[in-house]
Structure formats: structure tokens, C-alpha cells
Amino acid sequence: MTPPRDPGGDGLGREPLWPILFGIGSIVSGVASNMLSNLAGEVAGWPGYAVAAALAIAGIVFEVRRRRRGPRYRVPEPTDTVSPSADAPTLPYTAGFTGRADQVAAIRDAIKREHAVAVVGRRAVGASSCAVQAANLCRDDFPDGQFYLDLRAGNRRHRPREVLTALARILGTTPPASSRQADLAAAADAIRGQLDGREILLLLDNVDDPAQVRPLLPPAARTCRLLLAGAPGLAGLEGVAASWLDEPDTDDAVRLFAVAGEAAAAGRSRRPDPRTDPVVRRIVELCGRQPRTIGALGYRAARHGWRSSDLYQILRRAVETPPHQRLPYSPAVSLLTDRDTAYAALSPGAKRVYRLMSLGPAALDRPAIAALANRGLTRVSALVDELATAAFLIGAPGDRYEIRPLLAPYARLHLRDAESNWRRVAAQARLVRHLARRAERHAASLPAAVSSAEPDGLLSLSEDPAGWFELHQELLRGVVSGPAGAAEALPRRVRRWWFRLAVALCGWYAHDGRLDEWAEICRTVLATPTAGDRPRIAGWAHNELGVLRRRQGDPYGAAEALNSAVAERRHRGGAQSRYNLGLALLDQGLVDEAIEHLEVSRRHRSRSDRTGHALTDLGLGAAHLARDEPAAAHHHLVRAANAFRDLGDARGYAAALTNLILVHNRLGEHLDAAQAGRAALREYDTVTDLPARAAALLNAGASLLASTPSRAELAQDLLAESRRLRERWRPTAGLGRTLLYLGDAARELGRADDARLLWADAAGVCEAVGDRAGSAAADDRLGSAPG
Structure with a gap:
């Protein structure tokens, strides 16, 4: 006969004695409260009533917490081996x-x-x-x-x-x-x-x-x-x-589960053989293949008639449910945690560190474990050594530790059983806050991250920021991507630091050129309920996707994402999104619309945002240059160059100089153009920005051809290096223009056949990427070429 389903919602039967004990406990608690209240009223008056009321409230809280936690009963089981x-x-x-x-x-x-x-x-x-x-x-x-x-x-x-x-x-x-x-x-x-x-x-x-x-x-x-x-x-x-001796393999663990069940079901109706049930194999894996636990669970399942499918779903839900979500009490989970004798032998501090480490999706270093447990580094180091000696933890490169994969689900069961929801959320917040702060410090020291992330803080010169991100990338991605698809939004204590960690991580991906991972984090953030509830977070993700698509050479996709970002972001974030949108429109040839957005971006920026104003001047300079207004472009670019130089931003300074090359050429100031080109290339030697360096090489080579045709060989070398850099990525208008000027250099050097081939390639690339002006220039050169 199948036992009745318990009201906890897991379908596993409970002992019928506990409802009676709950009733008795309630009666005793009420009588005791009345007696204390009467006694206090006779002896001490109003102070006595206050004390009695406090005691009554404490009794009620204790009773509620005990009922929520659920009854713990022990049935004699032949689990001793x-x-x-x-x-x-x-x-x-x-x-x-x-x-x-x-x-x-x-x-x-x-x-x-x-x-x-x-x-x-x-x-x-x-x-x-x-x-x-x-x-x-x-x-x-x-x-x-x-x-x-x-x-x-x-x-x-x-x-x-x-x-x-x-x-x-x-x-x-x-x-x-x-x-x-x-x-x-x-x-x-x-x-x-x-x-x-x-x-x-x-x-x-x-x-x-x-x-x-x-x-x-x-x-x-x-x-x-x-x-x-x-x-x-x-x-x-x-x-x-x-x-x-390691844990038994899966076959032996299933056999132990079946033997314990046979001992409990002796003389009863025939049960399905667990040895042939594939669900039992998954159950023993969730139990970490611990012999004592498997024996106790097999005995209890046979004794109460628990179905293996229901048992597996209960355990899997307890393991996979995000830690900030509540679950009803389950006797199966309590059975597993009670029978873990290896865990019971640990010191209280080691038990807590072991439980809390299950919140980390990857290996943690000692400072991260100390932040998670809210303990000193020396004390945590001793506890980690205890856990590693007891084979609960394994080491990872970089003095990091993680729970053994076989025991990871079991650790999450202990976490849910021993830590209240408030404590789980608090520990999760401490871990995310620690990682976010360290990631921001390291991202701030990266040389000019391209993302719109604006982390703050300082970093010791003895640390390698890129190496830190490389070492902890699995952990950082796991923390950011973990809440995706959760049934409810992140807790308020976690949300802020989770978002800051995502910002810093995207800053590193942008700097390192990991465009696929960058896009994946942005899509993950957009998929969370937290982004749906917070326009600021969704606007940031759309802005990042816009910057990413523009870097990939997709100005139309970038404009679409950035329009969404402008609609969702406000204040300084909105100014940055409008700046990026203006650049995307400029890539499409919509110069007037680009200048309009750039002017609005400058008005919305704070006066103290010197970097933002310098970026806006840089964009306005490029836009006015595209509208053939070299004087206005020169004004904005000089302001941008001076601001970036004062700020110590080598990349921004080099970008302003790169555009000044073209401005000086338009104004006929070829000597100034050559000097700006040499200065830009010197700056790019100190920063890691290959696309911008390719643009500087293109502008310097084109300037030499226009001002000093006799130096066509040097111009050809600069343009060839720019072509080599650009051919690493998908074709863009910059590659088409580089091929165009390489053809001009070949013509100046007397290689007419090479020039025609390069112009033909330039025409094909410009037509493929939608650069009409570049395609027309290549066709004109091909039409005027002899032969």
C-alpha cells in the first residue's frame, strides 16, 4: 500500500506521529504563555506583561521555524556496513x-x-x-x-x-x-x-x-x-x-541501493528491481556514491514505497534550484544530510566553508573563500587545509580550490538544509561583491578597454590584470550567467554587484577582443528577469551590443541596438549611448543625424566628465570631416587631443591624431599631417588596439601619397601593414580604402599591373560592404588606367 502524500509537496510519506506532537507543542506553548503572563501580572505589573509577551512571541517564532524546517525522525535502519x-x-x-x-x-x-x-x-x-x-x-x-x-x-x-x-x-x-x-x-x-x-x-x-x-x-x-x-x-x-580507496563505482552503488532495499522490503509485494532502473543511477550520483547514504536511502525508499522517479526529481530540484529561492521541507534531503558521517566529523567552521563553497560555480582562491565565509584569511586557510586533507576539496591552478565534482550536489544539499534563505543570500552577495570589486580594479588597469564600462579603483603594479581575468574567467562567467532563466529576479543584495561584475567582465572581453564571449554575456544579462525589471541594466546591455556590432562592421545592427539603449538609459548612460549611436550613423553615411546625436550627447554629459567630452569632440571631429568641414573638424579634434593628453589616455590621443592626419591633408598642411601620423604611430606602439592602429597606418600612408609622391615606397609599407592587420577580421570599408591606396602606391612606383589588380580588389570589397564612395573611386581609377 502506498503511503499518503505529505503536505510538503514532495510526495514522500512522513511519520504520522509528528502532527500529534505539533498539536501538543502548540497547546503546551499556549498554556505556558498564559501562566507566565498571569504570574508576571501578579508580580511586576506592566513590566511583567512585557516580559511575558516577549516570551510568548519567542515561543511562537520557535514553533513556526520548527514547523517550516519540518520534522526530523529516525527509524532504525541496517545501514552499518x-x-x-x-x-x-x-x-x-x-x-x-x-x-x-x-x-x-x-x-x-x-x-x-x-x-x-x-x-x-x-x-x-x-x-x-x-x-x-x-x-x-x-x-x-x-x-x-x-x-x-x-x-x-x-x-x-x-x-x-x-x-x-x-x-x-x-x-x-x-x-x-x-x-x-x-x-x-x-x-x-x-x-x-x-x-x-x-x-x-x-x-x-x-x-x-x-x-x-x-x-x-x-x-x-x-x-x-x-x-x-x-x-x-x-x-x-x-x-x-x-x-x-575511492567511492564505489556507479554499478556497485546501485547494487548497494538495491541490497538495502531488499532488506527493507522482505516479505512484501514485489518491487521493481533498482538494478535495471536508469533513474537509480542518477540518484546515487546525486548522493556522491557515499555507501552509508546510499544504503540508508535505499532502505527508506523501499520501506515507504518511494518511487525512484519522484525521489530523483526531489533531489534534483533541491540541487539545481537557485540558492535564493525557497523550497518546501523534504524528508529525503534531510535523510541524506543526516547520514553524511564524513561531513559530521568536520569542525563547525569547516562545515560552513564547505557548504558555502557550493555557491561558487568554479574554483575559488583563498581571498574569495574568506569573503564568502566572512572570516579572516588566516582562519579560512586553516579550514581549507582541513577540507583538502579530508578529501572534500581539490586544488586548482593559482592556489584555488573547488569541491570535488562528485560531492558538489551533496554540498548544495547541505547548504539548503543547514543555511537559512537569508544566510544563503548574504553569502552569495558577499561573493559577488568581492569578485565585482576585484574585477573592477583589474579592468581599470587594462590599457583602454573599448567597452563603455567605466570601472573605478586602483591596482597594485605587481598584479597582472589580464592574467587575473584569464585565471578566473570560468568563475566570473558562471557567477554572471548563473541567474539566467531563473524563475524570479535576483535578490536586491545581489543585483547591484552582479551587474557591476558583468560590466567589468565585458570590459575585459572588449579589451581582449573576445567578441563572442562579450556578446554572450550581454545576451545573458538581457535574458534575466532582473534586466526586464530594470531599464538601466537592459539599456547597458543594448549599448554593449551596439558597440560590439559596430566593431564587427555591422553599423545597421549597431544602430538598432543603440536606439534601444537610448530609449532605456538616462543621464550619463544615455549620453554615452547617443555618442555610440552617432558613430554608428556616421558609419552608415548619415552625417547630419550623427552630428545631431553627438551634440545632444555633449549637452547631456556632466561637466566633470572630461573623458566623455573628449570622446564627443573626437566623434564630432570625424563627423565634420565627413561633411567636408575641415576647419570645424580641426577645432574639435585639437580639443579632443589636448584633453586626452592631459588625461593620460594614450589610445584617445592617438585616435585624435589619426583623424588630424586627414584634416591637415584637406587643409593642405602636409607637413603637419606627416608629423601627426608619426606621433599617432608612436602612441599606438604603447597600446593594444589593432583596428585603430590599422586606421592610423592607412591615414599616414594616404597622407604621404598626397603630400610627397616620391616617398611612395614608405607609403606602400605603411599601407601593407594596415592591410595585414585588417585581413584578420571580416572585410570592412577600411580594407577597401587600404587596397585603393595600395594601388595608388603601386602606380607611383611604376607597377601598373599590380595597381589595376589592387583597384579591382578594392572595388569588390567596397561594393560588398556598401561603401559607395570607395567603390566609385576604384572604378574611376580603373577607367583612367592605361591598357
């Missing part, structure tokens, strides 16, 4: 052991060869079960006795003296008189003397610290064998052959 025998010192038998035949065989072979063997692995991985199983297979090889000692009996780690005392009682030797090293060594020598020459197998289980067994090493020679099972630190002991 080692079943102690009646005579404790003798070797026990395993209960419910299945699978791992290869590992058990390897341990058995090691016992035959070595005098001391250690089965090591992270806690609760099944090292004790495998060691006991292998020892039982070797019983006939040790006729003088097989002895077992649990060094963690009573959930307490035994000290070296207690270990030697217990062994002395088993073997009939003298126990140590004290914890001094001399007494411990004397007791250990007596034990070796008792074991020497006898065929005895001594199994010491749950060894948490190598110091517990170090007095017994090296073991007695000849026929006696010492088998240890415990922590990874045993692998470093001299004279001990270590056998590392």
Missing part, C-alpha cells in the same frame, strides 16, 4: 556488503605480501567495510587468531595510550604506565614480542590520526600482519603499504 560480533576483540563480519570485488582482492593480496597494510580513503567511503571483508577472506591464513579494535569506539578518538592499553588487554601484555614516550615504546615492544612468530592478523579500524598507531610501527616480523583502515594520513607512514 560492519556488524560487531558478540566477542568484541575478534574479527567481525560485514553486513550488507556488496560490490568492490577488485578492491577487496587487491587488499587481500597486499596482506599476503606486506607486514603492514593501510586501507585509506576519505571518511565514510567504505574503507572499514573493505578492510573487514578482505580480512575475513584471509581467516584461514591466520590460525593463531584474528583480532579487531575500533579506534573510534563510542564516537571518540582514542589516544595512543588507550590504543596500546586495549591491545595489551587483548593479547595479555602489560599496558603502558603513562603517556610518556618511553612507557608507550615499552608497551609496544611487549606487544611485538607477543605477536612475533605467530600467525595473527590484527585489524585496527577507524584510525583518524597516524599518531594513534605510530608506536606499533614497524610491526613484528615474519608471520604477523597489521591491517589499518582510516584517514589518508596513514599513507605517509614508513613501512606501511597504502591502498587508496
